[in-house]
Amino acid sequence: MNRKTLIVAALFLLVVAAVPWLGAEPISFLEMSNPTSLSYRIFWELRIPRLLVTLSLGGVLASVGSTYQSLFRNPLCEPYILGISSAVLLGVVIAETFFQQKVGTPLSFLFGFGLALMLILLLMIFTSSTKFSSDRVILFGMGANFVLSALLFLLLSFQTQSVGGGTLKWFFGFLPWVETSKAVWFGFGSLLFLILLMVFSRPIDALRLGDSVARTLGVSPLVSRNSYLVFTSLVVAITVSVSGTIGFVGLVVPQVCRIIFRPSSMRSLLLQSFLLGALFLSVADGISRSIIPPFEFPVGVITTLLGGPLFLITLWKKS
Amino acid sequence: MKAPGIKIKNLMVGFSEHLPINQIKWELDINPGELVGIIGPNGSGKTSFLRALMGDETFLSGEILIGGESESVQSWSSKKISQHFSYLPQESFFDSFQETEAYLRLAFLPRLGLLGRMSQENSAQLDSFARDFELSSYLKKRLQDLSSGERQRVFLGRVLLQPSQMVLLDEPTNHLDPNVVEKTWVFLKNQKNKKTVLVATHDLSQVERHCDRVIVLSGREMLFSGTVSEYQTREIKRLVFPFTY
């Protein structure tokens, strides 16, 4: 364990310990011994589950981002590059426009996730053709994003009023309040995702060197890449259905990990991205809830404001 | 295990997804352990040929038999390919922040243990190879901190470090200083009989001095295939380089 890792680990623990104390309502340390007090209830029933969800989401988004950046050999890749997020958002807006189902109802979730599944199916059909190289997959995603965003804005133009708890705010990321049991499941799910990805990460190291070279290292490019794409797309669809789109976490965290930790393999990069992503999103969440309480900024706005400058710094370091 | 030879029959090579202009089918034999130079101007098909040898997408039809294998290369699984081939493309992709040692370790990727660790043997191989190839001082440096010449040597190193016995190199001496070029060719020559090495290159003098066999490509045709001494007759040279001779 070198010094850098220790510092980041300490930072992680600090953030995890501090963030649940921030929020709309000031809670008191002294009230924590009383289980019926407001502080106790808010802390354990609201803040802690939210922390679990935040850590999970941040970790998952960063891991997916690092996977895509390696698979496509492109530092500009991020989890929403395949258009999955646009599909979910469009589904949710369709549910709201035509069925008056606001974000958060089961039908809304169904529409969002359903549309994402259709896009994943389309992606599978495209990528099963041997002519599909990495560049083509990115172009597919761009095309999907364009079309879906256009449809999205078409529907949004019908809405001339914006109401509270509205979809538009959700577009920029809304970390949900969930029960502790659901939050724990979420946490386990994200850890399982990380472990699976780490165990099967070796082909990504090979694919990073190019498709032809990957074959000489024992990796079948088409099958491997498609498997990763489908697996991660499903997970991205779930995260967007839960929290809307949270930008920059998947883009900037893997870059920062590369610079700070110099991971020797994809496996290390995945773990580091997960932890740093969880840390990053928790910090953003804490900030979003404490600037002007009780107003909560959508967490995606904060991640963009933090992530943008970070991204520019990583670019500068690279040159 | 002895280095394998290659028997090529009726090979049709595709050039960037189009059918070959000439319907000529290529036939040639490469003896085990030879150092083969593939020369020709840019666009003559050197890269496509090398990739076809691995059964890659440029392979259209025909048979390529490696060593004593009865199955032709295009039906091999990736696992089998990795056991026999290592390949250096013209331009290598790399991760700027990766350290040299981590990059070289990729040579052993198919053989890494469950936790991703190299075996003792492989680790020792890496160290001794780094010494022989003069890469020891770079091991802890990031790839982006090396000059392009040093990086090229690292890329080449990864390919040569791989245990596979068929080595396909596409212009490996790009970016390298002349004295380093010389050293590299000497190193390749020393691999004879341990590995069968095919090198696509522009460097005619090196080919004439070190290689056993020459394949000349031009305009997507195979103009000549034979030993170096056969190549060195003036007639062949005039055929290949009409303006010089």
Added chain:
Amino acid sequence: MNLSKFFPKIRVSLVGLVFSAVTFGWVSTSPQLTELLFQLDLGERLAGTTEQSHYPEAAKKLRRVGQLFDANLEAILSCSPSLVLWDGSSFNPLVESRLISLGIPTVKISLDSVEDLLRSSSFLVQKYKAGKKSGDLIRAEIEWDGLKKKKRNFSFLALAWGDPPIVFGKNTFLFSLLEGLGGTGILPKLWNRNYLKVSEEWMMAQNPDQVIYLKHDEASASFMTKQCEKWWPRREVKCVGISAEKFARASLTPLLFLSDLQSVLGPTQ
């Protein structure tokens, strides 16, 4: 150590002392709901409401739990709510599901039309006041019944905005109110939305007797008159402005200023 027993108005937090009242009671998530509750004599049960709840005076003193239609979950909880009330504009399924899982009762009230308003009012009064209607509610019910008997006959276009023209749709309060007065609303066919942005061409093709719009100030009034002249140059279309400020408090009050509305619309035909 349970300090809150001794100092119910002080809550100590890590960043220093915070003085905030610990309250108990109902939480309303929109200003119109708050005003309605006060007019039903249920206002004293309220512990919190969202921003912009300015009417009546007592509502200004209530604890704020969030932006206009965007109540914050933690702020709601800090009121130790015994009931959380939503209306159509403020309903947030995400917060609602968490409230339910925390065991906090909620109720969704519809204020989209006059009938809904009266029905919701009766429901609330039935459940929480043992059926004892307030004076305001009784008066409103009587007035509404009376209005429904006196049928006028006019066609109208209710505009929320002049440029671009945005029409009040079927499920809005004003539309149902005007229809209750005997008017026939003009709407584009097939459209089901509450606020419809229409093209000026469509405006010119319609034949309303009256155009009813929300008047913000004198400048908007003259602007609207000009727009009407532009759309229907050869017809006499009556342009009626309703005070936007009054209309914004869309609870029982529009019925209370119905007399204004009636006078402005002209006598019964």
